[in-house]
Amino acid sequence: MRRVVAALALSACRPADPPDPGYVWDLPAHFPVPAVPASNPMTTEKVTLGRFLFYDFKLSIDGRRSCGICHEPAKGFTDGFAVAVGVENVAHDRNTPSTTNVAYRSPLTWRDPDLWSLEEQLLVPLLGDDPIVEMGVGGHEDEVLARLRSQGPYPDLFADAFPDDDDPVTIERIAMAIAAFERTVNTGASPFDQHLLGDDGAMSDGAKRGAERFEALGCGQCHGGLFFDRPIEGDGTVAGASGYFNTGLYDVDGMGGYPPNDQGLVEVTGDPADTGRFRTPSLRNVAATTPYMHDGTTPTLSDVLTDYARGGRLVASGAYPGDGAGNPYKDPRITGFVLSDADRADLLLFFDALTDWASLEDPRFEDPWCADDDPRHDCVPPIDL
Ligand code: HEC
Ligand code: HEC
Numbered sequence: 001m002r003r004v005v006a007a008l009a010l011s012a013c014r015p016a017d018p019p020d021p022g023y024v025w026d027l028p029a030h031f032p033v034p035a036v037p038a039s040n041p042m043t044t045e046k047v048t049l050g051r052f053l054f055y056d057f058k059l060s061i062d063g064r065r066s067c068g069i070c071h072e073p074a075k076g077f078t079d080g081f082a083v084a085v086g087v088e089n090v091a092h093d094r095n096t097p098s099t100t101n102v103a104y105r106s107p108l109t110w111r112d113p114d115l116w117s118l119e120e121q122l123l124v125p126l127l128g129d130d131p132i133v134e135m136g137v138g139g140h141e142d143e144v145l146a147r148l149r150s151q152g153p154y155p156d157l158f159a160d161a162f163p164d165d166d167d168p169v170t171i172e173r174i175a176m177a178i179a180a181f182e183r184t185v186n187t188g189a190s191p192f193d194q195h196l197l198g199d200d201g202a203m204s205d206g207a208k209r210g211a212e213r214f215e216a217l218g219c220g221q222c223h224g225g226l227f228f229d230r231p232i233e234g235d236g237t238v239a240g241a242s243g244y245f246n247t248g249l250y251d252v253d254g255m256g257g258y259p260p261n262d263q264g265l266v267e268v269t270g271d272p273a274d275t276g277r278f279r280t281p282s283l284r285n286v287a288a289t290t291p292y293m294h295d296g297t298t299p300t301l302s303d304v305l306t307d308y309a310r311g312g313r314l315v316a317s318g319a320y321p322g323d324g325a326g327n328p329y330k331d332p333r334i335t336g337f338v339l340s341d342a343d344r345a346d347l348l349l350f351f352d353a354l355t356d357w358a359s360l361e362d363p364r365f366e367d368p369w370c371a372d373d374d375p376r377h378d379c380v381p382p383i384d385l
Contacts, residue, residue, distance in 0.1 A: 026364070028188025030196060031226070034103035036183065040119060040176045045160040050181030052157060053174055055367040058147045059126065061136035062087050067125070067178065068367055070134075071099045073360050076288030077185065082296030086125075086134040093131050093262040095296035097281060098289050100359070103183040104227055106241050110278045110294040111264050113244065118179035127171070131261075137171075145169050187285060187359035195353075203353045210350025213343050217308075218333055228283035228354070245331040246276035248312025248324035249293060256329040259320045262295055275329045287355040301351050305344055311336025 023042035025033055036042055053059060055068040065087050071077040077099040084092040094110050102108070108115045115121055127138035137144050148154045149169045161177055162168035192211075194202035203211070214220060222245055224230045225238040233239055244265045250258045258264060258276040265274035278294040292298040298307065307313040311334055312325030325336065359365070 026184070027186055028193060030193065031104075031186055031188050034183050034186075037117065037119065040179060042180055042183065043161065045157075046162075046177045046180040047184055049154075049157040049161040050177035050179070051365075052153065052368055053178050054181050055369055058151065059135060059137065059144065059174075060087050061140050061144070065135050067122070070096050070125075073362075073365055073367075074288075076100060076285040076355070076360060078289045080290065082291050084132075084134070086132040087136040088133050090132045092134070094294050095291065098285055099182055100185055100187045100285050101227055101282065103186065105229065105282065107279065111244070112268060113265065114268075118182050119175045122175055122178050122182075123171070126175075141171055145171070148174075185365050187356040187362075189359060190284070190356040191353040192350075193356070204349055206346045207349040207353035210346035210348070210353070213347055214350055217337055219308075221333055222280050222331075223283050229280050231280070242279050244274070244277040244279050245334075246278075246327060246329045247293075247308075248276075248327045248330040248334050249297070249307070250276065250313070250315060250320055251322040251324050251327040252320045254322070254326070256327045257322075259295075264294070273329060276327060277329070283351065283354055285355045285360070287352045288357065288360060301348055302344065305339060305347055308334065309337055309339040 023044070025042075027033065040046075053067075054071075055066050057063045057066045057069075059066060070079045070084050072079060079096045081096070083094060084096045086092065097110065102118065106116050107113050108118070108121045109124075125134035127141075128134065129136075129138060148158070149167075154169070158168040158173065162173055165173070191202040191204075191207065195208075214223075220228075220232065222231050222243055224232040229242045231239045231243040246256075246264070252259060256275055263275055265277040266272060268274075286292075286301065290300060292301070292304055298304050298313070307324075310325055312323065312327060312330055314323050314325070315321050324330070
């Protein structure tokens with residue numbers, strides 16, 4: 001039993017990228033050193049600055065949003081909503097993905113195959129207005145930079161992180177610091193990880209059976225590798241990037257249609273065969289990141305299993321009814337299967353064993369503005385700007 005589960009993940013270990021000289025990573029023992037762009041080497045000072053910025057409401061135009069309010073540690077670095085809601089209280093099309101272990105994820109976001117850099121990605125919520133205004137800093141950069149130049153710990157934190165710059169408080173430096181912090185939020189002490197590292201008692205028998213079911217049902221063909229987000233290639237190796245697949249969540253017109261506002265990879269490529277294809281999410285911490293799928297329309301993990309078992313989701317009512325099982329663009333591996341109550345229970349135990357609950361309260365990652373022992377305690381929105 002043990003070998004099956006171990007093979008599932010250890011095969012994923014990629015060769016480590018060259019370590020960043022001078023920076024001491026505090027990684028789970030079995031995680032490779034993440035790739036880091038040469039233009040933004042890791043430093044402890046940058047990570048500290050990035051952590052303050054990640055959780056700072058001053059980084060949104062009205063003081064009501066921070067990265068951390070949508071990517072909240074206790075919720076597995078998600079927001080718990082079906083879809084994200086930005087500063088103007090307008091709903092995003094998509095569900096907020098977890099940013100745990102995001103240093104290892106590529107490409108980024110649900111359906112943009114060209115977005116590989118954390119430094120670039122975060123400019124979307126920070127500055128962007130498409131599909132929604134998330135933090136609203138675009139067009140107000142000077143106002144927000146002025147806040148940071150004068151307030152709180154920032155003059156010192158920026159000077160420490162970027163000692164060679166006369167005026168380090170720029171959007172580019174903010175992006176570099178936040179990306180450096182994001183690369184440190186790695187969670188790898190789940191029962192599954194402990195099992196992998198040799199503790200045979202860490203996973204319950206049910207969770208171990210669930211791991212075997214997961215492989216036997218072909219789930220690992222798309223959710224493969226150490227982070228359960230990479231497809232397995234024909235030769236059995238783990239692919240270098242996540243795949244995009246249509247899992248049969250919708251069929252709004254009997255011809256494979258997805259809701260018009262959010263049709264997946266086709267919106268980027270223009271290829272009709274890409275309709276309904278979204279990036280495979282990592283299943284690490286999945287028990288903490290409810291609700292599920294790109295638009296948050298599957299409430300529980302048990303519902304996820306029901307939908308896979310019937311070979312696609314039946315949407316019986318609402319704005320987009322239809323039977324996703326008949327979607328012609330659905331991946332051929334989503335064929336359905338018989339799922340006994342015992343299998344369901346075991347798979348749910350396996351999902352729980354993939355979740356590193358303790359890491360979601362790890363003091364290294366928590367909001368520094370809220371730390372009880374921090375004199376700057378100032379974390380309740382809205383704040384004075
Ligand atoms: C209003 C809520 C909201 C805010 C604020 C927000 N995000 Fe996100 N984040 C999202 C959503 C929604 C997505 C998915 C977008 C998509 O797929 O189109 C996302 C995606 C991401 C991803 C990609 C994760 C992955 O699995 O590929 C990262 C990294 C990220 N956000 C970091 C940040 C950072 C850093 C900030 C602050 C500058 C931030 N986010 C602010 C909601 C938010
Ligand atoms: C053909 C590739 C493929 C296969 C096979 C597959 N998945 Fe997925 N899985 C995906 C993709 C892609 C998504 C996201 C779909 C979307 O949001 O439109 C997903 C989403 C999920 C989610 C939701 C995660 C989240 O954070 O929203 C879970 C849980 C999941 N799959 C579990 C499974 C299980 C269990 C199996 C086996 C029964 C399985 N998957 C088989 C590709 C696959």
